[in-house]
Amino acid sequence: MKVSITRKAHFTSGHRLYNPDFSDEENRRIFGPCSNPNGHGHNYVLEVTVTGELDPATGMIMNLKELKNIINEHIISRCDHKNFSVDVDFTRDIIPTAENLAKRIFEVLDSKLPDGTLQRIKLFETENNIAIAERGDG
Amino acid sequence: MKVSITRKAHFTSGHRLYNPDFSDEENRRIFGPCSNPNGHGHNYVLEVTVTGELDPATGMIMNLKELKNIINEHIISRCDHKNFSVDVDFTRDIIPTAENLAKRIFEVLDSKLPDGTLQRIKLFETENNIAIAERGDG
Amino acid sequence: MKVSITRKAHFTSGHRLYNPDFSDEENRRIFGPCSNPNGHGHNYVLEVTVTGELDPATGMIMNLKELKNIINEHIISRCDHKNFSVDVDFTRDIIPTAENLAKRIFEVLDSKLPDGTLQRIKLFETENNIAIAERGDG
Amino acid sequence: MKVSITRKAHFTSGHRLYNPDFSDEENRRIFGPCSNPNGHGHNYVLEVTVTGELDPATGMIMNLKELKNIINEHIISRCDHKNFSVDVDFTRDIIPTAENLAKRIFEVLDSKLPDGTLQRIKLFETENNIAIAERGDG
Amino acid sequence: MKVSITRKAHFTSGHRLYNPDFSDEENRRIFGPCSNPNGHGHNYVLEVTVTGELDPATGMIMNLKELKNIINEHIISRCDHKNFSVDVDFTRDIIPTAENLAKRIFEVLDSKLPDGTLQRIKLFETENNIAIAERGDG
Amino acid sequence: MKVSITRKAHFTSGHRLYNPDFSDEENRRIFGPCSNPNGHGHNYVLEVTVTGELDPATGMIMNLKELKNIINEHIISRCDHKNFSVDVDFTRDIIPTAENLAKRIFEVLDSKLPDGTLQRIKLFETENNIAIAERGDG
Numbered sequence: 166m167k168v169s170i171t172r173k174a175h176f177t178s179g180h181r182l183y184n185p186d187f188s189d190e191e192n193r194r195i196f197g198p199c200s201n202p203n204g205h206g207h208n209y210v211l212e213v214t215v216t217g218e219l220d221p222a223t224g225m226i227m228n229l230k231e232l233k234n235i236i237n238e239h240i241i242s243r244c245d246h247k248n249f250s251v252d253v254d255f256t257r258d259i260i261p262t263a264e265n266l267a268k269r270i271f272e273v274l275d276s277k278l279p280d281g282t283l284q285r286i287k288l289f290e291t292e293n294n295i296a297i298a299e300r301g302d303g
Numbered sequence: 304m305k306v307s308i309t310r311k312a313h314f315t316s317g318h319r320l321y322n323p324d325f326s327d328e329e330n331r332r333i334f335g336p337c338s339n340p341n342g343h344g345h346n347y348v349l350e351v352t353v354t355g356e357l358d359p360a361t362g363m364i365m366n367l368k369e370l371k372n373i374i375n376e377h378i379i380s381r382c383d384h385k386n387f388s389v390d391v392d393f394t395r396d397i398i399p400t401a402e403n404l405a406k407r408i409f410e411v412l413d414s415k416l417p418d419g420t421l422q423r424i425k426l427f428e429t430e431n432n433i434a435i436a437e438r439g440d441g
Numbered sequence: 442m443k444v445s446i447t448r449k450a451h452f453t454s455g456h457r458l459y460n461p462d463f464s465d466e467e468n469r470r471i472f473g474p475c476s477n478p479n480g481h482g483h484n485y486v487l488e489v490t491v492t493g494e495l496d497p498a499t500g501m502i503m504n505l506k507e508l509k510n511i512i513n514e515h516i517i518s519r520c521d522h523k524n525f526s527v528d529v530d531f532t533r534d535i536i537p538t539a540e541n542l543a544k545r546i547f548e549v550l551d552s553k554l555p556d557g558t559l560q561r562i563k564l565f566e567t568e569n570n571i572a573i574a575e576r577g578d579g
Numbered sequence: 580m581k582v583s584i585t586r587k588a589h590f591t592s593g594h595r596l597y598n599p600d601f602s603d604e605e606n607r608r609i610f611g612p613c614s615n616p617n618g619h620g621h622n623y624v625l626e627v628t629v630t631g632e633l634d635p636a637t638g639m640i641m642n643l644k645e646l647k648n649i650i651n652e653h654i655i656s657r658c659d660h661k662n663f664s665v666d667v668d669f670t671r672d673i674i675p676t677a678e679n680l681a682k683r684i685f686e687v688l689d690s691k692l693p694d695g696t697l698q699r700i701k702l703f704e705t706e707n708n709i710a711i712a713e714r715g716d717g
Numbered sequence: 718m719k720v721s722i723t724r725k726a727h728f729t730s731g732h733r734l735y736n737p738d739f740s741d742e743e744n745r746r747i748f749g750p751c752s753n754p755n756g757h758g759h760n761y762v763l764e765v766t767v768t769g770e771l772d773p774a775t776g777m778i779m780n781l782k783e784l785k786n787i788i789n790e791h792i793i794s795r796c797d798h799k800n801f802s803v804d805v806d807f808t809r810d811i812i813p814t815a816e817n818l819a820k821r822i823f824e825v826l827d828s829k830l831p832d833g834t835l836q837r838i839k840l841f842e843t844e845n846n847i848a849i850a851e852r853g854d855g
Numbered sequence: 856m857k858v859s860i861t862r863k864a865h866f867t868s869g870h871r872l873y874n875p876d877f878s879d880e881e882n883r884r885i886f887g888p889c890s891n892p893n894g895h896g897h898n899y900v901l902e903v904t905v906t907g908e909l910d911p912a913t914g915m916i917m918n919l920k921e922l923k924n925i926i927n928e929h930i931i932s933r934c935d936h937k938n939f940s941v942d943v944d945f946t947r948d949i950i951p952t953a954e955n956l957a958k959r960i961f962e963v964l965d966s967k968l969p970d971g972t973l974q975r976i977k978l979f980e981t982e983n984n985i986a987i988a989e990r991g992d993g
Contacts, residue, residue, distance in 0.1 A: 166961060168954050171985040177429065179317055179343040184774060195775055197782060198384030205317040205384050206344020208429050214987070219958065222874060223885055224950030229984055230887060246336035246343045260776030264720050268771065271718060291315065291346050294781055295723040297766070304547060306540050309571040322636060333637055335644060352573070357544065360460060361471055362536030367570055368473060398638030402582050406633065409580060432643055433585040435628070442685060444678050447709040453843065455731055455757040474798030481731040481798045482758020484843050490711070495682065498598060499609055500674030505708055506611060522750030522757045567729065567760050591981065593869055593895040612936030619869040619936045620896020622981050660888030660895045705867065705898050736912060747913055749920060812914030816858050820909065823856060846919055847861040849904070 169216035169284055172232050176241050179206040179248035180261040204248065209266075210289040211240065213274060215282045227282065239277050240270055263288055263296035271298035307354035307422055310370045314379050317344040317386035318399040342386065347404075348427040349378065351412060353420045365420065377415050378408055401426055401434035409436035445492035445560055448508050452517050455482040455524035456537040480524065485542075486565040487516065489550060491558045503558065515553050516546055539564055539572035547574035583630035583698055586646045590655050593620040593662035594675040618662065623680075625654065626701040627688060641696065653691050654684055677702055677710035685712035721768035721836055724784050728793050731758040731800035732813040756800065761818075762841040763792065765826060767834045779834065791829050792822055815840055815848035823850035859906035859974055862922045866931050869896040869938035870951040894938065899956075900979040901930065903964060905972045917972065929967050930960055953978055953986035961988035 181204050182196035192200040199205075213236055217226045247253050249261035255273055259265045267288040275283045285299040319342050320334035330338040337343075351374055355364045385391050387399035393411055397403045405426040413421045423437040457480050458472035468476040475481075489512055493502040523529050525537035531549055535541045543564040551559045561575040595618050596610035606614040613619075627650055631640045661667050663675035669687055673679045681702040689697045699713040733756050734748035744752040751757075765788055769778040799805050801813035807825055811817045819840040827835045837851040871894050872886035882890040889895075903926055907916040937943050939951035945963055949955045957978040965973045975989040 166958065167989050167991050168958050169987045169989075170954050171987065173983040173985070175429070177343050177345060179341060182776070186774070195780065201384050201386075201390075203317060203386035203389040204342040204344065205315050205386065206342065207315060208346045212985075219954060222876070224872070224952035224955040226954050228885065246339050248339075248341035248343065251341040252339075262776035264722050264771060264778050265776040268718065268720050291313070293725040295725070295764075297721045297723065299719050299721075301719050304544065305575050305577050306544050307573045307575075308540050309573065311569040311571070320638070324636070333642065350571075357540060360462070362458070362538035362541040364540050366471065400638035402584050402633060402640050403638040406580065406582050431587040433587070433626075435583045435585065437581050437583075439581050442682065443713050443715050444682050445711045445713075446678050447711065449707040449709070451843070453757050453759060455755060477798050477800075477804070479731060479800035479803040480756040480758065481729050481800065482756065483729060484760045488709075495678060498600070500596070500676035500679040502678050504609065522753050524753075524755035524757065527755040528753075567727070589981070591895050591897060593893060615936050615938075615942070617869060617938035617941040618894040618896065619867050619938065620894065621867060622898045660891050662891075662893035662895065665893040666891075705865070734914070738912070747918065814914035816860050816909060816916050817914040820856065820858050845863040847863070847902075849859045849861065851857050851859075853857050 167216060168219055168226060169214050170226050170229065170232070171212050171214040172229055172236060174211045174213070174233070174236050174241055176209050176211070176245035177206060178209060178244050178246070178253075179204050179250075180266075181205075181248075181250060182260055182262060183250075184260060206248075207290050209244075211236070211270065212285075212287040212289075213283070214285040214287075215278060216284045217279070217282050227279070232278075235274065235277050239273050263290040263294055264298075266290075267296035267298040305354060306357055306364060307352050308364050308367065308370070309350050309352040310367055310374060312349045312351070312371070312374050312379055313346065314349070314383035315344060315346050316382050316384070316391075317342050319343075319386075319388055320398055320400060321388075322398060344386075345428050347382075349374070349408065350423075350425040350427075351421070352423040352425075353416060354422045355417070355420050365417070370416075373412070373415050377411050401428040401432055402436075404428075405434035405436040443492060444495055444502060445490050446502050446505065446508070447488050447490040448505055448512060450487045450489070450509070450512050450517055452485050452487070452521035453482060454485060454520050454522070454529075455480050457481075457524075457526055458536055458538060459526075460536060482524075483566050485520075487512070487546065488561075488563040488565075489559070490561040490563075491554060492560045493555070493558050503555070508554075511550070511553050515549050539566040539570055540574075542566075543572035543574040581630060582633055582640060583628050584640050584643065584646070585626050585628040586643055586650060588625045588627070588647070588650050588655055589622065590625070590659035591620060591622050592658050592660070592667075593618050593664075595619075595662075595664055596674055596676060597664075598674060620662075621704050623658075624703040625650070625684065626699075626703075627697070628699040628701075629692060629696045630698045631693070631696050641693070646692075649688070649691050653687050677704040677708055678712075680704075681710035681712040719768060720771055720778060721766050722778050722781065722784070723764050723766040724781055724788060726763045726765070726785070726788050726793055727760065728763070728797035729758060729760050730796050730798070730805075731756045733757075733800075733802055734812055734814060735802075736812060758800075759842050761796075763788070763822065764837075764839040764841075765835070766837040766839075767830060768836045769831070769834050779831070784830075787826070787829050791825050815842040815846055816850075818842075819848035819850040857906060858909055858916060859904050860916050860919065860922070861902050861904040862919055862926060864901045864903070864923070864926050864931055865898065866901070866935035867896060867898050868934050868936070868943075869894050869940075871895075871938075871940060872950055872952060873940075874950060896938075897980050899934075901926070901960065902975075902977040902979075903973070904975040904977075905968060906974045907969070907972050917969070922968075925964070925967050929963050953980040953984055954988075956980075957986035957988040 182199040249256040320337040458475040596613040734751040801808040872889040
């Protein structure tokens with residue numbers, strides 16, 4: 166049996182999908198209204214799942230308070246009420262689609278969490294658009 | 304007995320809370336991270352409630368398809384993937400708090416719906432922040 | 442201060458919006474795909490709100506178990522997995538729009554609950570289409 | 580038009596419905612499993628709605644940060660991870676039904692918020708059991 | 718790391734669980750009220766998850782607009798406000814349980830999406846009954 | 856293709872995180888307010904996922920009514936409105952964290968369901984804290 170825990174967090178950010186190598190018309194065709202110049206944003210919901218051994222003394226895989234602190238320090242405090250293309254160093258160089266953001270958030274958290282414990286990131290851009298980044302062997 | 308119907312709609316917009324008459328520090332103190340210059344946004348949820356007589360031939364107060372069309376034409380198409388302070392003519396001159404937006408959306412819809420039928424607007428900025436504008440005699 | 446309690450219940454029913462006095466084309470124009478002959482249905486969510494005095498001995502306006510039983514006996518057991526236009530005696534003669542159903546459910550429950558306690562019925566046909574029937578003086 | 584804002588908050592508490600004036604059997608009949616001696620609890624969701632004039636300089640009825648702080652200081656910090664019948668001074672003397680709790684929470688907040696601004700409290704004990712306390716003239 | 722995206726869609730359909738090879742009493746025993754002759758239905762929620770390489774020029778695995786169009790064309794437009802046992806060619810010959818529907822929807826979408834990209838279908842018949850069809854090697 | 860079904864259930868229980876081998880201060884540091892002596896509790900949501908072959912005569916992997924009965928008999932009736940550390944025999948000897956509870960619930964259900972069919976348990980302690988126990992080879 167494999168046991169894992171998931172912690173959910175919320176943040177609000179500005180994003181614009183735009184590739185400067187594309188013409189305006191191509192940007193419009195590919196990214197639709199997400200390429201509008203004056204920006205919009207989303208209430209993102211982030212789910213972080215870690216796995217590991219259950220410690221019999223605490224009954225925990227990892228203290229959820231600690232997991233919450235890591236998510237807050239490395240993701241929420243850097244993204245919340247920020248613009249992904251201007252303010253956030255780990256997303257400034259990518260097109261901030263849900264799947265690109267999920268990939269980068271996975272990489273950031275994977276480097277901060279105990280080795281190999283991060284299993285999956287789920288990022289809700291809206292209730293209907295969701296990206297998942299998960300460890301390849303999972 | 305009073306009967307009414309509610310139609311829910313979704314849109315995504317950019318907003319920034321900022322009053323140019325305030326100092327930067329006052330803006331920061333009053334609006335918090337919502338005053339960040341590079342913008343952010345929300346997935347707004349809008350609930351529109353209308354009341355009236357039930358037409359026995361259709362069983363309807365108002366055709367929900369028609370209500371949906373009015374909401375789409377006058378609110379969604381003007382706000383979705385837009386910035387309230389730049390792109391939306393009916394919110395450009397206000398500070399786009401949830402309550403200010405709800406007030407203006409009520410006014411726009413009230414002028415497009417049959418006289419006196421609009422009862423209430425509920426605008427979810429996030430799951431936790433909600434503004435309501437309703438007819439005073441309600 | 443007014444105190445009230447709301448109990449939520451779920452049921453699943455078949456409905457078809459169709460007026461035999463209309464031509465097929467009129468039915469199609471007014472009711473859209475809801476007039477399809479082979480039927481469809483919804484997972485309805487019903488919220489029932491009652492008000493009254495708080496009994497100091499029980500801390501209750503009305504025992505929620507009792508309210509639940511009344512809802513089950515008079516609404517759920519008669520509507521769940523049934524077709525409103527064929528199986529349900531109190532809706533067979535109406536066009537089963539959300540607002541017509543809400544009106545009839547209010548009338549049924551109002552006759553079974555202590556006098557004047559029923560305040561409001563909220564009926565979710567889908568997450569986006571909601572009908573409300575409430576006492577006129579509320 | 581009346582404009583109001585709602586702020587949602589969450590807390591987790593232990594409760595037991597039990598009246599020492601009743602026999603064990605009466606407690607069981609009236610309160611059901613909620614009278615179990617070893618306690619259980621709920622994830623409560625609280626919605627607080629305030630109304631007032633829109634300040635044109637801020638676009639606000641009341642700063643949501645301030646409303647959040649008042650809810651946190653006077654309700655959440657006193658109830659969260661506490662037992663209503665043992666730990667919480669303003670509920671220790673009542674049977675902690677949802678409606679009794681809603682009434683008391685309304686009274687506490689009403690005394691801390693600007694005069695007459697508190698309009699309504701909504702307390703979700705579970706997704707299906709909800710109590711509402713609202714100003715009588717509303 | 719594996720990255721995938723999920724798109725959610727909604728439709729409403731009529732279904733009846735009934736096997737003509739069974740006696741009425743067997744149908745009743747096995748399918749319960751789902752075998753009622755006059756039909757009922759559900760608000761189905763469908764989640765479609767696809768995986769693949771992230772295109773650096775677009776930041777996308779697949780354009781969500783394109784995925785949405787495929788789901789609309791091949792599933793929603795054929796099932797919404799239809800009866801699975803009468804109107805829908807790809808479900809007419811099966812008993813429309815959630816798991817049978819999920820299996821068929823997977824097969825339809827798998828044949829329309831780029832080879833091997835469809836990873837998983839999740840079909841919510843109600844909030845409490847969910848079927849999942851996923852690629853065997855996943 | 857692998858097909859599975861998920862059934863959701865709800866229960867409400869009391870829990871306290873406390874290890875008698877730790878000092879009070881250690882309990883406080885590790886478990887936070889969850890170690891409060893007077894108890895609190897949660898509205899738990901449980902998702903149970905089983906997999907297997909689709910029976911062509913019924914269109915089912917397992918009758919959802921039967922799955923529901925097994926969950927009710929072996930989990931809900933033993934945990935609902937009970938205290939995990941006092942009343943529930945299969946959790947009395949563990950620290951009732953979400954992940955420990957998920958592990959034990961998996962073990963109980965695995966022993967009651969047809970061999971190898973139980974695939975995954977998901978236990979929501981709150982909307983934000985979720986534990987998952989799943990078959991190791993999945």
